Amino acid sequence: MCKGKLQPKNEGIQLGLFSEIPDKPAVREPGRIPVVDGSGVELRSRLTRQRAVTTHLLEKIADPANLLRAYRQVARNKGSAGVDGMDVEGLKQWLNGNLKGLTAALREQSWQVSPVRKVEIRKPSGGTRMLGIPTVRDRMIQQGIAQQLTPLYDPSFSEHSYGFRPGRGARQAIAQAAHYVGEGKVWVVDIDLEKFFDKINHDRLMTRLSKAIGDKRVLRLIEAYLKSGIMEGGLSQQRTAGTPQGGPLSPLLSNIVLDELDAELEKRGLSFCRYADDCNIFVASRKAAQRVMNSLIGFLEGKLKLKVNRAKSGVRHCEQVTFLGYTILADGGIRVADKSIERLKEKIRETTKRNRGVSFPQLIEELNAIVRGWTNYFRSARRWLTTLRDLDGWIRRKLRCYRLKQCGRKHTIYKFLRKLGVGKNKSWNVVMYSQGWWNMSNKPAVSRSMSPKWFAQQGLLSLYARMTVLK
Numbered sequence: 001m002c003k004g005k006l007q008p009k010n011e012g013i014q015l016g017l018f019s020e021i022p023d024k025p026a027v028r029e030p031g032r033i034p035v036v037d038g039s040g041v042e043l044r045s046r047l048t049r050q051r052a053v054t055t056h057l058l059e060k061i062a063d064p065a066n067l068l069r070a071y072r073q074v075a076r077n078k079g080s081a082g083v084d085g086m087d088v089e090g091l092k093q094w095l096n097g098n099l100k101g102l103t104a105a106l107r108e109q110s111w112q113v114s115p116v117r118k119v120e121i122r123k124p125s126g127g128t129r130m131l132g133i134p135t136v137r138d139r140m141i142q143q144g145i146a147q148q149l150t151p152l153y154d155p156s157f158s159e160h161s162y163g164f165r166p167g168r169g170a171r172q173a174i175a176q177a178a179h180y181v182g183e184g185k186v187w188v189v190d191i192d193l194e195k196f197f198d199k200i201n202h203d204r205l206m207t208r209l210s211k212a213i214g215d216k217r218v219l220r221l222i223e224a225y226l227k228s229g230i231m232e233g234g235l236s237q238q239r240t241a242g243t244p245q246g247g248p249l250s251p252l253l254s255n256i257v258l259d260e261l262d263a264e265l266e267k268r269g270l271s272f273c274r275y276a277d278d279c280n281i282f283v284a285s286r287k288a289a290q291r292v293m294n295s296l297i298g299f300l301e302g303k304l305k306l307k308v309n310r311a312k313s314g315v316r317h318c319e320q321v322t323f324l325g326y327t328i329l330a331d332g333g334i335r336v337a338d339k340s341i342e343r344l345k346e347k348i349r350e351t352t353k354r355n356r357g358v359s360f361p362q363l364i365e366e367l368n369a370i371v372r373g374w375t376n377y378f379r380s381a382r383r384w385l386t387t388l389r390d391l392d393g394w395i396r397r398k399l400r401c402y403r404l405k406q407c408g409r410k411h412t413i414y415k416f417l418r419k420l421g422v423g424k425n426k427s428w429n430v431v432m433y434s435q436g437w438w439n440m441s442n443k444p445a446v447s448r449s450m451s452p453k454w455f456a457q458q459g460l461l462s463l464y465a466r467m468t469v470l471k
Contacts, residue, residue: 050152051214058217061144062106064099070143071095074136074248082135083117091136106141109217113224114138116246131246134228142225142249145218149252152212157255158262163276164251170324173273174334174380177280180271181318182332185282187289188321191296192312196277197245200257201305202226208256225249251276257304264299268292273323280323289315326381335383341391344374352398354405354437363402364460367395371461379470389464392452399460400441400450413440420449 060066074088081087086094095102105111116132134142154165162173193199205226210219225247254276265272265281270292272281281296283289293315300306318328322337329335351366358366407413410431417427426445434440441447456462 046156047211050212053214054152054212054218055214057148057213057215058107058221060148061141061218061221062103064103066144066147067099067103067140068095070140070147070248073143073147074139077248079136079139080119080133081117082133082138083115084135084137086136088136091140094137102137106221109220111141111221113228115228119246133246134225138225138228139248141221142247145222146248146252149213153252153256153259157259158266158274160265160272161255161259161262161274163274163278164255170275170377171380173275174324174326174328177273177282177323177326178328178332178334180273180282181328181330183271185271185284186318186330187283187286188316188318188323189281189283189289189293189296190314190316190321191279191281191293191300192309193277193300194307194309196306197250197254199305199307200254204305205253205257208260222249222253226253260304261300264296275324278324280321282318286315325378329383333383334381336378336381336387340378341387344370345391345394348395348398352395352402354402360399360403360406361458363399364458367399368459368461371463371466375463375466375470379467381467385464385467388467392462392464395463396450396452396455396460397438397441397447399455400446401437403450404440404446405437417445417449420454422446422449 071091074091078088081090102111114135114137116134116138119131119133121131150166157165160176162168162170162176202223206219206223209222213219258274258277258279261279262272262274270281270283272279274280281289281292283292293313297308297310297313300308317330319330321327322339325337325340327335327337347370348367351370352363356363404413404416407416414427414431417430418424422430422445430440430443430445434443452462
């Protein structure tokens with residue numbers, strides 16, 4: 001696949017070129033992928049036609065318009081540098097002199113795929129998740145591949161698949177899950193795939209891709225990305241399985257792998273929602289749910305060659321399950337899961353540490369960013385919102401602690417309280433008879449002067465207020 005590194009050339013491509021290419025995908029050819037009716041004949045016919053229209057797919061991937069659109073997406077996503085240290089701004093400068101050479105290298109199959117940088121992040125449920133961060137150049141190429149493969153594959157994906165698909169997302173998945181529970185399917189088959197992205201079988205995936213992609217050059221390029229090494233401690237380790245999270249191509253490849261699971265569940269007539277490797281199946285009785293789980297473990301491990309984490313998998317009542325951060329109540333109502341509340345509180349604790357040394361306005365700005373992002377994601381929740389009202393009060397108390405500690409000395413705290421309108425005696429009582437910042441923050445004189453109205457004047461957003469107006 002790799003015949004040598006691309007030699008940079010100064011081709012004089014100007015920065016203005018980035019604004020000349022329309023920032024939208026090419027129009028998909030109508031009827032490229034017909035609806036599959038479930039018959040083997042129709043499936044084979046569809047794959048034959050798809051191979052026929054993808055015999056020159058690499059030319060579309062390497063087209064400058066496609067690569068520049070991919071660059072803009074990578075730039076929007078930002079992200080950290082890979083093993084070569086090049087960031088997004090550096091990629092822009094590099095493309096100005098190397099875009100023509102890059103397209104030639106891709107067509108000639110001489111592009112040198114770089115190892116990915118290994119990063120481990122802590123999982124909310126415990127343990128770590130490995131990310132493989134490609135270089136920004138490889139991220140752009142992967143994005144270019146995904147842009148051409150998505151219109152080919154996405155139309156034939158299951159209606160029950162919601163993750164990493166155009167026009168679909170977590171809100172639709174949660175709404176459908178609530179619909180199933182509202183129908184009485186309150187028992188959930190909750191199967192956890194152990195390190196799914198790290199365990200994808202390369203041979204099975206490449207065989208599946210080769211049935212639908214007629215351009216062998218594209219297959220070799222994808223395989224090169226699958227097998228690119230993982231850089232750790234200055235050494236590159238070869239990868240024989242998996243497609244670590246971190247590259248733009250991994251989500252699409254995971255959907256292609258798990259489309260087989262979707263087809264199996266549909267064939268059995270089951271009600272399910274899948275978001276990437278997070279799949280919940282909704283059944284009316286516990287006994288039936290247990291039968292489904294036992295048979296699916298055999299299918300996943302036997303046919304798909306994936307590993308089921310039996311310790312985390314199980315048959316559970318819907319109100320005991322966390323799905324995409326939510327919990328579905330037995331009547332179909334939707335609330336924020338307890339684990340999601342705890343993760344939010346942990347993030348706020350980290351942000352409001354009293355030894356951070358950031359200004360109070362900056363701290364409020366950081367909290368507002370958290371509140372906006374969190375409420376935008378969880379706006380489907382319409383139950384148990386009073387929990388968020390209590391959480392608002394807890395956040396304000398954390399901020400009182402932070403602001404009082406900023407004052408430092410007792411006399412400075414006294415002057416701050418007086419400025420807020422607290423009387424002389426009450427101000428001195430707060431300063432002289434409080435045991436610690438947390439105790440001081442809850443004194444009536446402090447909580448009344450630094451009231452919800454006062455925090456609103458400082459610009460602080462309210463979780464409860466936003467959740468009651470968002471739909």
